[in-house]
Amino acid sequence: MSDFLDILTHGRRFKAAVKELSLIELKETAEKLNKIIDDREQQLQAEQAANAERNARIADILAQIEDSGLSIEDLGDLAAVKPAPKKRAPRPAKYEITVDGEHITWTGQGRMPTVFKKEVDSGKSMDDFLIPGMK
Template structure:
């Protein structure tokens, strides 16, 4: 919690306020009172504006719900309606057949289609002078 917030929480105590008020001149207290009232009024206005915006938003929603009901639709009809997408019409292509075969570090035989990243074992063998034809199935 910030120090200023702790300070203001302590001002919420009437005894603390009275103790502070006894040590201050009346003119200073009146100035603080006026400034505090200004801040409270500004905050109240902000709250009223937010409430008015929320009310206007709710009225717009109610207007469109009424319009939908007049057309024989419900909000659920709109929410659950599916729009055709480009990806839903695509068919998944068949897996490509393996073209290359190699043994990994554990001695297991693995295959590779020739697409994507070259397996480390094949890359190392190519660096040592082997040819890709050596790995053909």
């Protein structure tokens, strides 16, 4: 817990921390704190109402399932099966270079390979390594 919260939640420490405030400043602080409390209560009530509505819908669906002569176990196999996510095809190489007989390609995505970086640092352009037909 932060020091601020330690002070705020401890009676004597809080009293010592606010002793320099005037009565008007204390009342303004109390109003701000009450506003925060009211907002938090409204948020909690909204969440509880949403959960109650959700639970009522679930109960309705379960009742419909039971009325149709099915059980949750009958749906278990359907609910557990999810289609495998499709993998995208790898990007085609956009740049190529041959160093010491080794052919190195790069898609232009991600970190630039060291061999390309050395060549660019020595004054060459990436267009020099562009694979014909790639742009």
